[in-house]
Amino acid sequence: MPSAAERTRTLVQSTCSSVLLIPGVDAARPEQLTPQARVVGTDGEVFLLFPADSPAVRAATHAQDDELSAVLEITDVAPVSVPHRIRGRAWLYGWLTCAPGLAAPGAMMLRLETGEAWVDDLWGASGVEPEDFAQASVDPLVAHETELLQHLHSSHSEQVQELCGLLGEEMGAQGQRAVPLSLDRFGLRVRFVGGRSFDARFDFPTPVRDVAELRRAMYKLFEAASR
Numbered sequence: 001m002p003s004a005a006e007r008t009r010t011l012v013q014s015t016c017s018s019v020l021l022i023p024g025v026d027a028a029r030p031e032q033l034t035p036q037a038r039v040v041g042t043d044g045e046v047f048l049l050f051p052a053d054s055p056a057v058r059a060a061t062h063a064q065d066d067e068l069s070a071v072l073e074i075t076d077v078a079p080v081s082v083p084h085r086i087r088g089r090a091w092l093y094g095w096l097t098c099a100p101g102l103a104a105p106g107a108m109m110l111r112l113e114t115g116e117a118w119v120d121d122l123w124g125a126s127g128v129e130p131e132d133f134a135q136a137s138v139d140p141l142v143a144h145e146t147e148l149l150q151h152l153h154s155s156h157s158e159q160v161q162e163l164c165g166l167l168g169e170e171m172g173a174q175g176q177r178a179v180p181l182s183l184d185r186f187g188l189r190v191r192f193v194g195g196r197s198f199d200a201r202f203d204f205p206t207p208v209r210d211v212a213e214l215r216r217a218m219y220k221l222f223e224a225a226s227r
Contacts, residue, residue, distance in 0.1 A: 001123060001186060002123070002139065002184060002185075002186065003132070003136065004119050004123075004126035004127070004128050004132075005117075005128045005129070005132035005133050005135070005136035006136045006137055006138070006139065007088075007090075007119050007121055007123060008090045008092075008117050008119045008128050008133055008136070009040065009133055009136040009137070009138055010138050010139045010142050010184075011074045011076055011088065011090045011119070011121075012038065012040055012046060012072075012074060012090065012092065013038075013039075013040055013138050013142060014074075014076070014142050014145075015146070016074050016075060016076045016077070017034070017074070017075050017077070018034065018035060018038065018072055018073060018074045018075070019033050019034055019072075019073050020033045020034075020035060020048060020056050020070055020071070020072055020073075020096075020110075020112075021033070021070060021071040021072075021073055022055075022056060022059050022068065022069075022070045022096065023069060023070075024059070025055050025056070025059050028054075028055040028056075032054055032055050032056075033054075033055065033056055035048035035049055035050055035056075035110075036049045036050065036051070036107065037049040038072075041111075042134075043134055044114050044130055044131070044133050044134025044135075045094075045111055045112060045113050045114060046072060046092060046094075046111075046112040046114065047099060047102060047109050047110070047111055047112075048072070048109070048110045048111075048112060049104065049107055049108075049109055049110075050107060050108055050109075050110060051106065051107055051108075052103075052106055052107055052108045054108075056070075056096075056110060057098070057108045057110065059096070060096050060097060060098045060108075060110050061098055063096070063097075067095045068095060068096045068097070069093070069094070069095060069096070070093075070094065070095070070096040070112060071091055071092065071093050071094075072091070072092040072094075072112055073089065073090075073091050074089060074090045074091075074092075075089050076088045076089065076090075076121065078149075078181055078182070079145070079146040079149050079150055080149050080150060080153045080179055080180060080181070081179075082179045082181060082191050082193065083191070083193055083197060084197075087121060087122055087181070087182060088119065088120060088121025088122060089119075089120050089121070090117065090118065090119045090120075090121075091117065091118045091119075092112060092114050092116075092117045092133075093114070093115050093116050093117065093118075094112045094113045094114045094115045094116075095112070095113045095115065096110055096111070096112055096113075097110070097111050097113070098110060098111070099111040114130045114133055114134075115130060116128070116129070116130060117129075117130070117133050122181070122182060122189060122199065139184045139185055140185055140208070140209055140210055141183055141184055141185055141208070141211070141214060144211055145182070145183050145184075148183055148211075148214070149180050149181075149182070149183055152180040152183075153179065153180055156222075157178075159222045159225070159226075160178045160179075160180050160190060161177070161178045162222065162225040162226055163178060163188075163190055163200075163202055163221070163222075163225045164176065164178060164192065165225050165226075166202065166224065166225050167200055176192035176193060176194040176195070176196075176197075177192070177193050177194055178190050178191075178192055179191045179192075179193060181199060183214075185204075185207040185208050185209070186203055186204060186207050187201055187202050187203035187204050188201070188202045188218070188221070189201050189202075190202065202221055204217040204221070205217070205220075
């Protein structure tokens with residue numbers, strides 16, 4: 001399974017929605033505190049792009065040399081329609097400064113130096129040390145997961161449904177509707193919904209490194225379920 005640091009790093013570098021929470025900046029609307037882009041630096045710092053007139057930029061500029069604490073909150077929502085669509089959240093706590101050398105026209109880049117992080121997702125809840133976050137690798141499927149899950153749901157729903165045959169009868173998956181919930185290099189997670197909703201993991205024999213290897217792994221998984 002992916003480590004907590006890897007899961008957090010993957011969420012940060014995904015397209016999940018995010019908001020920057022700054023003490024004292026309470027009157028701003030949520031969309032004013034949503035970065036236009038976010039990038040992780042080599043030392044684990046997170047660079048956040050905001051309009052130059054945003055409340056976040058004003059707060060960071062006003063703070064100057066003082067330490068301005070902030071929290072980047074990321075919310076991961078399943079890209080397919082399923083009960084309880086929020087798959088997880090991550091929080092990065094740290095200190096905010098301006099990075100004017102990286103600014104774009106009409107915008108400003110802010111630098112969040114990560115002091116600690118926390119993730120609460122489908123794998124569980126765990127704290128993350130900043131050193132572990134900086135060194136963590138990103139799941140190779142993160143850029144494709146949304147498209148892949150939507151494709152599985154719309155074009156391969158019958159094959160996804162057949163995966164219930166790989167579960168023991170005691171799981172009670174028969175008669176439940178199977179919805180692909182998440183996908184990573186280790187396997188596929190399916191949510192069975194109906195009378196009693198539950199999730200089931202279908203792990204690949206070995207972690208996949210790209211979409212080509214994923215296709216082969218999924219073919220083998222569906223083949224096993226159809227027997």
